[in-house]
Amino acid sequence: MWSSFVEKVFITPKLMLGYIGVMIFMAGEGLEQGWLSPYLIKNGLSIEQSSLLFSVYGLTASFSAFLSGVLTEMFGVRRVMFAGLIMFCIGSFFFLTFGIPSHNFAVMLPSYALRGLSYPLFVYGFLVYVTYEAPVDRLSTAGGIFWSCYACGLSVLGVMYSSVTLKFMTEIHVLWSALVFVCLGGAIALLVDKDAIKSKKRANSEEKTSILYLLKGITIIFEVPKLGLCGYVRIVNTLASYGFPIFLPLVLQNLGFTISQWLQMLASLWITNMITNYFWGMLGDKWGWKNTVAWGGCVGCGLTTLLFFYIPTWGGGYFVTWLAACAYGACLAAYTPINAIMPMLAPENKGAAMSVLTLAAGLSTFFGPGIVGIFIHSIGAVGVIWIYAALYFSAAIVMAFVNIDHRSFIKKKDENNPASPPIVAKS
Template sequence: MNQGLLGRMGMDPKMALGYLGVMIFMIGEGLELGWLSSYLIDSGLTVQQSALLFSVYGFAVAIAAWLSGVLAEILGARKAMIWGVAMFTAGTLVFLTAGIPTMNLGVMIPTYALRGLGYPLFAYSFLVWLTYHAPQERLGTAVGWFWVSFAGGLNVLGAYYSSFALPYLGEIRTLWSALIFTLLGTTIAILLNKEDKNNKNKKRFETKADAVKYIAKGITIAFEKPKIGLGGIVRTINTAGAYGLVVFLPSYMMEIGFTRTEWLQIYGALWTSNVIFNLIFGIVGDKLGWRNTVMWFGGIGCAATFAGLYYVPHFMGANYWATTAIAITFGACLAAYVPLSALIPSLAPENRGAAMSILNLGAGLSTFIGPVIVGAFIGTVGTVGIIWIFTGLHVVSAILMKFVTLPKNEGQDQPVELSDIKAAQ
């Protein structure tokens, strides 16, 4: 492909290898998501111990996701990404050599958490890098390509790789192979990818105190610019339901009459659809408006389709194709939140990293909020009650988006134009 074609696809030619590198890196991060917990339980951990391990991991992900935006500006995106891969590699080495062989939680928890610190710093620092380099009029499309790369590696290719690798390599060797993907992805994304010599995503600080003060900006900007704070809440809601459904929906589907294999295929179809529509809704956002896309296709669309995940099999029984269709539609609507990654940094063009930190924090917190809601309420409201809680949250996200507008665009439903972005700057 030549540069003109890449540009027409909404992909900055300078960053094309970065997308590929992120996807390959995320295969290494995501290859164990569907089976590691059950393997650890079979190997001697209790369910509670496994839950503790993954809860601490999720907390580490949230912290790293928040810090990634400001660290990308303090250190420069490339250096922040290198720190991320270093932490992921160190955590993996100790987790596999000293943690799993002994099943010692004192070793496993901090080293698996170190992996959790590593991948957001790598991937989300690249996203900050991208917001500085991509053409503003196609920023929605550019971040759509990022989420295709991110989710494609994490949720789709990593899972498919494991399904083929586990029978031949076994669990431990499969986990070791993650390092092949992460180091290859790092080589492509950082060493081979071209970088603007001006390094314009890196801020200059006179003292270390100024740099520390800017880290705090990753929180205070949500109060200085409340629209950015609202965007962080919307981003938390975005995938909270998706992380929550894996806790309770599989057992519901089994009760309806689906086999485990059918459910896994339905779940795989959901995320495959999400990967494809990450790009489509990035393009749609550039055409119809970033806020409108998130509000209607994301908030309202997810509300309707999340409810459908319960009611379609409830009324139609174990109808594989009908349930797959609603799962695909839900996955597509989840992707309609993608333009947030273009809209939120455009609200603070002078502090894009800090703005992205709020958005990334929301992404990290969703890994907590979803399972916490299920654990707190399923005993009293049951499966249908949980469905309606998440459905209601998606409606709330649509309402909040009414207030997340660029300055010139206040109170309007028209698409965001390049002139509006420039005016905001």
């Protein structure tokens, strides 16, 4: 009965361990979001220094996200994930021991940047593993479970933990406690498998161990142009979600909403996203990966982005605005099958394909707030909202050129060897 439950919910026991590990790891990674910047400014950093600190963190995270796929192909899942875990611990040690207590920005900047390098290696390294371990007919579902666990750890568990512990612990002690989550999550996830991602065919490939393979995450876009199109769609995916916190709280406050109501809506948005990731993943495997992304994700996010802004602007109260926030969070989850589409566009180079995906995810963290910074003074909040909506609708058009039939992969797998196990990760 237990094995049946695991297969139904988590697909395989190995994936279940990895999912749980990622969720706990991201709880430690995300427990400081929402309060670290004000805390640092309160304790001596300037706004400009704080902004630079988080900008460099985002840059290093994007770079690491890009490399995670090809590094996993080259060195194996466990090595890459373990490297991410160690880098997080080292970065945290210097940041908390020599950076914050002495207000030494010269130490804080590189040590926090090292933390930015660390977590994509851990979580995206595991995501590459998911594309190999999960059967093709449940690949979208597997991606949905991953993002549900990721969001649960980052935006729910970590935030809830901080909201409770900050009442009786100092900020520095809460930051130190993140290492407990990270190490526990790492220990669980690293039980995932002992071998590297290699099929028998790839085990003899010298290309996968060449340093030049690092460039595969770029060159593959020219070899498989549809990957570039999907990369654009993935960038657009979370643009508004990263931009909303920059300006929407001020808009809502001017309309009579409280900051507490905004935070409740934001939390509900991500909780809804966390829950619906799993269901959109299953729907993608049934309805079609492309249809789910184009209609549920791109068109859905375009419409709900407008609703989230115009409902309160036109006089809607808290409850209907809260519903709009939840609807946006649900549609945001409909992009889940993009995690299945991209590796299957390059089945012989899944790691490189996932590097394109993870790079796009990282770039979204820049362009989302960047759109606000560039346009908010010239065209106002209304203009920014319409830019986001237009980009979502443009992504739906782009998806029309990504011709992929998930059923063909399932049929091909069944015809070739229905009883064969999936390619597993070995190191």
